[in-house]
Amino acid sequence: HICMNTIGSYTCECYDGYELDSATNQTCIDINECLGESGVDYDKDCHECINTIGSYTCRCDDGYELHPNGTSCQGRLSEYD
Template sequence: MAGNHVGFLVNCLILIRTSDVNECLQSQPRVCDHKCIDKPIGYSCECNKGFEINPNDSRLCQDVNECEKEFPCSQLCTNTHGAYKCSCVDGYVTHDGGHTCKANSFCLLIYSSGSHLSRMC
């Protein structure tokens, strides 16, 4: 069979993907720590209230220390996981939804004797 060549004809079909894969539906491992937002290309992660995106890994959320950033309490603030708690120093109680403090007793009499100022509560 001299002179006969066996040849191949290849037709390539290039498929262009027109629909996005929803990475947010991936169950294991979870794509985002809290909320996954599907986008036309890719995804983004969002965190629940009281949390923020971890600067080292945008898929993870970390607790926000509201006591350092917002100063939400009039006296004492304790950061908790995803929130905070306000409290008051001795002699005061929380007021107006727990963010402010007011004295729990009132002085009835303030008197002065020369250079000394005293109170009677």
């Protein structure tokens, strides 16, 4: 993660998919996007959200497959493939 000195202290920023541990404000920890809201914290087309370190992935309903971006589901018979 990235830390910046400020006057008398310092602050840290985390890479995408991570957030500062609120207990210490010093360690970046994975965000569990799946605990959030569908369409806000994870893709609304993600049928079953599965948290991963630094990101998340999805398990898709029958007839759907994981989108190449790994974070949503798309119809298997899509004409847009």
